[in-house]
Amino acid sequence: MLKSLRNQLVIAIGVVVSLFAILQGVSSYQFCVAGMSAVLDLRMEQVASRLRAGFAEGIPTFPARGSQDARDIFIVIWKDGETQPVRSTEASLRLPRDAATGFTSPVVNGEGWRLYTGRESDQTIQVAQRLSVRHEIEEAAATKTLWPIIVLIPLVWIAVIVVVSRSLRELNRLGNEAQVIDVNHLHALPLAGVPTELLPFIRSINRMIERLGRSIESERKFISDAAHELRTPLTALQLQADNLQRDIVPSNQESFRALQGGITRSSNLISQLLRLARADAPPVGESMARATESVDIPAAVVSAISDVLPIAMQRGIDIGADEMASASVRAAGLDVATVIKNLVSNAVRYTPDGGKIDLSTRVQNATVDIEVKDTGPGVDETLLPRVFDRFFRANTEIEGSGLGLSIVKAIVTRYGGTVTLRNRSDGQSGIVATVSFLIDPNKAA
Ligand SMILES: Nc1ncnc2c1ncn2[C@@H]1O[C@H](COP(=O)(O)OP(=O)(O)OP(=O)(O)O)[C@@H](O)[C@H]1O
Ligand SMILES: [Mg+2]
Missing domain, CATH: 1.10.287.130 (Signal transduction histidine kinase, dimerisation/phosphotransfer (DHp) domain)
Structure with missing residues (x-):
């Protein structure tokens, strides 16, 4: 998968951007937690200073137990010389009176607390809040800073995929153009629109x-x-x-x-x-257009049969045409004749005396298929893919130059057609050779 330039670019850019986003997320989360903690501390300090400035009267002297919300700030005021707090918001809360002045984090009643202790000449003011409540507040605020990054990461990936794919689309187009280049279709790649x-x-x-x-x-x-x-x-x-x-x-x-x-x-x-x-020879535009004519396929088949008829009769081979759909193709008459003649001559040459050769033409959509079927020995399946190679001969006992099928392939390819050779699949031995030509659009029924 990483052989693809597109995937490499997408993954590299996507991973780098995502890592940056994650780092940014982690640091802004931590920054926000620290900031929130400082704000909460400041609030506790402000509460303590208000109490010092005479607002302590509002704090009960005999508080009820558990009357305060767990999330609240708790206040305890001690007077020098007294063993019990003179004012407190929660009777059950036993804050350490001797805690160091300023901020500390003691454990009280099995829970962690944030405690601010302020001392004056005759009194000690303590303001406390549960650490769990503070963490909850800090996390809630910090999580909000992560939303833009959570939304941004998938958007960045989509943007990277779109941008990289668009940039490489030109390369894909050139790749497709290059794929159709072969000996018969040698043309330069277009330069328009190339990066x-x-x-x-x-x-x-x-x-x-x-x-x-x-x-x-x-x-x-x-x-x-x-x-x-x-x-x-x-x-x-x-x-x-x-x-x-x-x-x-x-x-x-x-x-x-x-x-x-x-x-x-x-x-x-x-x-x-x-x-x-x-x-x-490559199709040379103009001259090829001038050399082509509308070639009647059944007539070409009949002519190929009559060419080999004397030798077929001499060898007791029954050669004939069964299904003959009429169709014409736009080509040089000699080319079509050469194709059919080569296939028929193979059938006659490789079919033993007394055999049978059937020719047929069939129309399928925009193409006409010419089929030559014989009762010869067929070709070993492993050698079949090579029969169109130049000078390749599967059967060296019978004379031949090994060029007939290469000629057929070259001609058929020039006209955008196809040729196949396969062994019969109806239980008999023999070859079925099929060529398909595009039907002449001017003569289509
Ligand atoms: N109808 C067939 N039956 C059996 N074998 C065949 C048939 N057609 C082709 N072959 C095999 O495919 C090989 C290649 O065929 P091709 O027509 O290219 O060459 P050739 O017949 O040997 O020589 P050429 O046609 O040039 O005189 C043949 O040598 C033969 O072994
Ligand atoms: Mg041949």
Whole structure:
């Protein structure tokens, strides 16, 4: 949780402010208790001085027991030469007559008291109050000083969370923008609204994206150029080999066929590399918009089936279409044809003789799904996630370049679609390959 910058800032600022508030609370509480105690002392001192100034007549000479409220101030007046108090507000209260002059805190009748003793030539005036009552008064006053802090601490936390979250919102937005950056969507992060402290960081990320884009582009160009350059000599080689066939002596025919096979495999690899380079090229706005057309999906499926029909019939594979919902997608016709052709050619290639291949198209909300289902051996579940990797082949017994599904993925991603490959779940072995394209909004039913 503390890996989050937001949480770190919120907790650090919140804890520091709370600690300050608690310290402030404790000190103002203590200050208030001490102040209140001084005020209560002053009051007792004032009562004593009034009594000295002749107000003692109001204090009873024979007080009743327990007539005074426990919270009151108690008064006892002693005259020199008398053993009993001459005046007292409470008969049962035995204050220590010999207590030191000024303030003391004696224990009387098992209770703590605050006692003020004033001495004159012929009399001793004692004013007392229970310590428990004083504490109650002091605490009540001091607690009131804590209210602003009790209310303030949660408010400060809320303010810190709001301020920190607002400051980091820009960072979250940049994070989301950066998350969608991949080989096919390389774009600079926007600088508008970015806090000044983050600008150098975002600028260097943008420079890195630019460098990455250039190196990916030059890699793509290299693959495409190399494939182009290789295609011409390979075609010439194939032609020369075909011309030579007549002159090969029967004992060399087998080696010669192996040589021809090698040339064919190399040509296929070069063709797949070229298709991949084309599929990988970033969508170049204008030219892409011009190259796209409304492609009828059922027609593309039928065309892919008719391409492989001769070889399927030769191998006794029953290939056909069942459910065929009509839909069109906005794309380059060649791209859609390449996608379907690669999936169908996989199904034909990996399904044993006498198998069955079903194609279907289904419309779901804004997308059209094209499904190719075969009765082949399927793919080991552990290898399934890698089938879209370049040059990855799950089955090395059957020839292939391992690029077909990478080409499909690259094309489908360019158009914002998806492709999945899974083993059949209806008890039979086989693969279900599904591509989803967005339906052409102009042709939607
Ligand atoms: N329908 C399928 N049934 C069984 N395995 C499949 C199927 N489709 C793909 N695979 C496995 O996935 C691997 C990758 O497929 P991909 O189409 O990318 O390459 P490839 O068929 O080997 O070569 P390429 O298509 O480039 O000629 C294949 O080698 C194969 O092992
Ligand atoms: Mg393939």
